[in-house]
Amino acid sequence: MSEVTSNGNGARRRIHPGSGRRRAPAFPKGRQLDPAALSAVRDLLGARPRQRDFLIEYLHLIQDAEGFLKADRLQALAEEMRLPMAEVYEVASFYAHFDIVLDGEADPPPVTVRVCDSLSCEMAGARKLLEDLPGALGADVRVVRAPCMGRCDRAPAVEVGHRHVETATVEGVEHIVAGGHHHPDVPAYQDLEAYRAEGGYAVLTECRRTPDGGGRHRGVE
Numbered sequence: 001m002s003e004v005t006s007n008g009n010g011a012r013r014r015i016h017p018g019s020g021r022r023r024a025p026a027f028p029k030g031r032q033l034d035p036a037a038l039s040a041v042r043d044l045l046g047a048r049p050r051q052r053d054f055l056i057e058y059l060h061l062i063q064d065a066e067g068f069l070k071a072d073r074l075q076a077l078a079e080e081m082r083l084p085m086a087e088v089y090e091v092a093s094f095y096a097h098f099d100i101v102l103d104g105e106a107d108p109p110p111v112t113v114r115v116c117d118s119l120s121c122e123m124a125g126a127r128k129l130l131e132d133l134p135g136a137l138g139a140d141v142r143v144v145r146a147p148c149m150g151r152c153d154r155a156p157a158v159e160v161g162h163r164h165v166e167t168a169t170v171e172g173v174e175h176i177v178a179g180g181h182h183h184p185d186v187p188a189y190q191d192l193e194a195y196r197a198e199g200g201y202a203v204l205t206e207c208r209r210t211p212d213g214g215g216r217h218r219g220v221e
């Protein structure tokens, strides 16, 4: 039996996002492909190439369009991409942001709050957040555990939808949930063209151009 977690309405589910980091249960054998699911997946993929290296991108495509990944969509995607179902499931269950909905499970509520329960956040109060947030946020918000979000220096870290909350408190998370802004705030950044225009990758470019592979830059004669 894998991890069990609350889905915000008191129901218990067999897996939670990211559980594939720990184990990879197989699909039930003999499952029949649902033509409607196949049609839906084909519509979403359109003319995109059915190459296996696009698997994660296509999982995002389905999740963004439908809000979660139903098991029949995963099976249809596997069929469409000529991949084993187990491979599609393992990739989808590895990443915390993919919400797999197994047969018989209710669709998750529209808002999901993920609480990091890895070491730094655990030490900074994640367990208490996991206890208190479901009651504070109500049945329309799902609260689940999640693996490290790379914000260990600002623990405990929480994600409301795709918006990170650092040094999270119950009140702070409540405020962000109620505000409705659940998308990431992308900071201003230098794009590739601007970086190149300022001399970025100049040494790499020269290394590739020179016969000695840029040895003089490394002090190699």
Ligand code: FES
Binding pocket: 116, 117, 118, 119, 120, 121, 122, 147, 148, 149, 150, 151, 152, 153, 155, 156, 157
């Ligand atoms: S341990 Fe929580 S963000 Fe890293």
